[in-house]
Amino acid sequence: MFRRLPDGDRAVALTVTIDGQRYGARTGDTVAALLLLSGAKATRVSPVSGEPRAPYCMMGVCFECLVTIDGVGNRQSCLIEVADGMRIETQKSRREAGR
Ligand code: FES
16 A cells, blocks of 8 residues: 655665564665555554554654564654664554563
């Protein structure tokens, strides 16, 4: 559903994992943008209803885009740029103790 706009200057230069699968990313991509490009249907589930949630505002306001990045939970993926080797995990429940 999501695809990149034509942008010939920025080549795929970074590699990250999303739920254990490797993806190529470009410098300057946000984690939320990469998740949407990867086809992810949700970044987390609601701890109250269990309903899937996905990035909405893409500017740090709604908190629907929370993910675990490099073992740290509840990170706003729309505000974080990808980095080479980053480990991104969608959140299946509440933030876990110790994360
Ligand atoms: S998409 Fe709204 S805070 Fe990230």
